[in-house]
Amino acid sequence: MNRFEYAHPTTVDEAVRLLGSTFDEAAVLAGGTDLLSLMKDFVVEPKRLVSIAGVAELAGLAADGAGLRIGAATTLDALVDSNDVRVLAPGVHQAATGIRSRQMRAMGTVGGELLQRPRCWYFRRGLGLLAQDAGGSLVERGDHRDHAVFGNAGAAKFVHASSLAPILIALGARATLRSPRGERSTPVAELFRTPAREGERESTLAPDELLTHLDVPTGSPHNATVEIRHRRGLDWPQAAAACALTLDGERVAEAALVLGHVAPTPWIVDVEGLRGKTVDEAAVAAGEAARKGATPLPGNVHKVELAKVAARRAVLAAARRSF
Numbered sequence: 088m089n090r091f092e093y094a095h096p097t098t099v100d101e102a103v104r105l106l107g108s109t110f111d112e113a114a115v116l117a118g119g120t121d122l123l124s125l126m127k128d129f130v131v132e133p134k135r136l137v138s139i140a141g142v143a144e145l146a147g148l149a150a151d152g153a154g155l156r157i158g159a160a161t162t163l164d165a166l167v168d169s170n171d172v173r174v175l176a177p178g179v180h181q182a183a184t185g186i187r188s189r190q191m192r193a194m195g196t197v198g199g200e201l202l203q204r205p206r207c208w209y210f211r212r213g214l215g216l217l218a219q220d221a222g223g224s225l226v227e228r229g230d231h232r233d234h235a236v237f238g239n240a241g242a243a244k245f246v247h248a249s250s251l252a253p254i255l256i257a258l259g260a261r262a263t264l265r266s267p268r269g270e271r272s273t274p275v276a277e278l279f280r281t282p283a284r285e286g287e288r289e290s291t292l293a294p295d296e297l298l299t300h301l302d303v304p305t306g307s308p309h310n311a312t313v314e315i316r317h318r319r320g321l322d323w324p325q326a327a328a329a330c331a332l333t334l335d336g337e338r339v340a341e342a343a344l345v346l347g348h349v350a351p352t353p354w355i356v357d358v359e360g361l362r363g364k365t366v367d368e369a370a371v372a373a374g375e376a377a378r379k380g381a382t383p384l385p386g387n388v389h390k391v392e393l394a395k396v397a398a399r400r401a402v403l404a405a406a407r408r409s410f
């Protein structure tokens with residue numbers, strides 16, 4: 088690991104002033120569970136770390152009639168332990184519980200979870216986010232069993248790593264960001280993008296922007312996250328689906344469905360065909376919709392089927408049906 092300067096601000100304003108105009112200049116340090124391992128491997132080399140552990144206003148959870156406000160430095164354990172989250176946003180609770188490592192949940196924060204870097208083994212070995220050499224894509228030529236099956240027509244083939252992002256997007260959550268230019272609020276879906284060239288990041292945050300909190304609407308209690316994992320390991324899921332439903336009796340009035348771990352960004356599924364269907368019909372339709380447009384590589388065709396199954400189960404789980 089390179090030498091770095093360590094800053095320990097106690098207010099958001101102070102933290103933002105310490106960030107820089109490039110990610111090499113400074114990086115936000117939350118729980119450090121992702122950032123520090125990338126620094127030890129020289130994959131990222133910020134000259135200053137701005138710890139947010141001492142910024143009290145960034146941590147904590149509150150619920151009111153409109154929804155949940157979750158501070159970016161709230162730990163994953165606090166999310167799992169919150170009765171408000173369990174009752175008002177069960178899909179968020181399920182996604183957080185799915186992060187099985189107790190150590191990660193104790194140290195990891197909501198902001199760090201959303202902004203963790205991709206779990207692509209080429210990227211993590213210093214071969215770049217797009218993992219290309221003179222012969223083209225290393226991912227296409229090499230082991231790609233965990234890589235993207237959607238949105239992979241360009242150079243980016245990694246999958247988005249966040250387990251919380253799909254359900255936050257399905258619920259219509261917004262993120263608030265602070266920089267020296269002021270504050271902005273954006274839908275969580277717009278925090279992410281697919282980089283087109285090496286050097287671009289997979290998040291839309293500017294280097295001097297700090298994620299301060301999330302606002303999660305809790306109008307509909309019918310939401311769920313379903314993950315498909317390799318046995319009971321600590322690893323990330325192979326595919327996941329998050330669903331939020333508004334029900335009109337037995338029928339689906341509104342739906343949102345977002346897949347995780349299958350594309351370089353959380354993958355929003357077109358659910359037009361679900362409206363007006365019974366829950367059981369909608370679950371079948373969701374499975375079909377979830378696999379539309381898939382472009383798997385030879386070694387990860389199985390992930391398309393996993394996405395389909397996760398989507399179907401997520402609709403049933405959101406409607407509180409067993410599968």
Ligand SMILES: Cc1cc2nc3c(=O)[nH]c(=O)nc-3n(C[C@H](O)[C@H](O)[C@H](O)COP(=O)(O)OP(=O)(O)OC[C@H]3O[C@@H](n4cnc5c(N)ncnc54)[C@H](O)[C@@H]3O)c2cc1C
Pocket residue numbers: 114115116117118119120121122123139159160185186187188191194195196197198199200201202203204248249250251292296297298299321322323324
């Ligand atoms: C064995 C193992 C299993 C795991 N399984 C899963 C899983 O199933 N699902 C899953 O989603 N994750 C999983 N993780 C990842 C884990 O959830 C993340 O490492 C953790 O949540 C990151 O949070 P952190 O606070 O430690 O972030 P940090 O490491 O401190 O930061 C991560 C990134 O986010 C940036 N950042 C952090 N906070 C902010 C902020 N407020 N504003 C701007 N930028 C910010 C940092 O600069 C850095 O680039 C796993 C990790 C391990 C080691």
